[in-house]
Amino acid sequence: MKITMKKLALALAVAALPFAASAHKGWLEPSKTVLSVGQWITVDAATSTDPFLKDHNAMRLDNLVITAPDGSKVQPENASTGKLRSSFDVQLNQAGTYKVAIVNSGVSARWEEKGQRKSYPPRGQAFTAEGFAKEVPANAEKLAVTESLTQLVTFATAGKPNDTALKPTGVGLELVPLQSITDLYVGEEAKFQFLLDGKPAADVEVEIIADGVRYRSSVDALELKTDKDGKFAIDWKTPGLYWMSASVSDEKATTAPAKQRRTAYTAVVEVLSP
């Protein structure tokens, strides 16, 4: 019985590895976002039922990209991955705003064979055209090939903010802050704009969750929608970390044989008391 339980637990753990479980939310938790030059930040990264709760799985750091204020890439220090969260340190040696991002992109296929759901590639493996040709039957039923492009980002500024690291790439869904991303204060309305492939993304639903879910009786997610210019505004009520997320599904896949595309952008920002 004991062994069975162990096996079961192991099977569950494997099944729940990252990239899985869309019900879980990915998050980054920076120790601070407003610092002087030369300071260190430490960042936790995980997926969990609600942002900042360490109750599910560590985030893989393979696709961690840290961009310095001059646009160059910085390597994390002391990166480690535990059961419930990964963590790493970054020294802010340049004046300006750093972008810390987990960038995932890939293609996946789902189909049915004799009533059974199939998928390719297997978890943790990369999509290849050869693998796809080999694994997916030419006449697969209900075949859906989806390209996914997701970014999970947070920011920290040493000294005076700048926006070199924040420049949109023009690919997928991206957030543009209309004030400094590290100048967010209670009592000051903050404005943002979502871009889809570099153009204003209208009518996109944005979910916003404040830190401290564990200590209130409900998640209290704020749900907003971008206007015709892709913009939305938030009037912060309490200081703390906020998780903001949006996604768009369309037919604009760029990698064959994918037809559908899902692009998501999640940002963690810090709101201070004035």
Next chain:
Amino acid sequence: MRPSPLLKRTPLSLALCTLFAGTAQAADFKIGIELPRLDVAEYHRPYVAAWIEREDRTVAANLAVWYQLKRANAPAAAQMPAAGGAAPAGAAEGGTKWLPDMRQWWRRTGREMTMPADGISSATRAAGVHELNFSSGKAPFPDLAPGQYKLMVEAAREEGGRELLEIPFTWPAAKAAQLKAQGSRELGALSLDIKP
């Protein structure tokens, strides 16, 4: 602030005061900042910043920043932290690490300054009332354009809190006036004496 021997009221300086009293080219701007005596287990002197804000919240003048200057006993090795982060946190910065804790000051002006700032920054100060005297046109106090301003004073203390006080004033003053604000935690009484 310990009065400089040069400013002692010798007969000569009294005479000079009398001499200049009638002309009064440079308007006076005198700030009194009270740092309360706090009964706490571990007291660190607060960081304090004083500046002048325009109505649009841009900064017209940086008047003072009191912070922990470079520690005399910081080991030389600690001044260049290894990439692994072996140096004790805070040792390398000479106290600039905590400047962002004066949040409004940091946001409005501090993050654009280089520390130490000549004629503006100095060491932290003990509890008590500290007087700062400025006269217009004499650094760090600029020739302010006529208009509405605010004197801003912010204090932040390690293992303590943060407090921001402001005193709105009109420049130039029509007549001599004393303006006041009262802190409740990290700052005590704040006074501003303006003379035209």
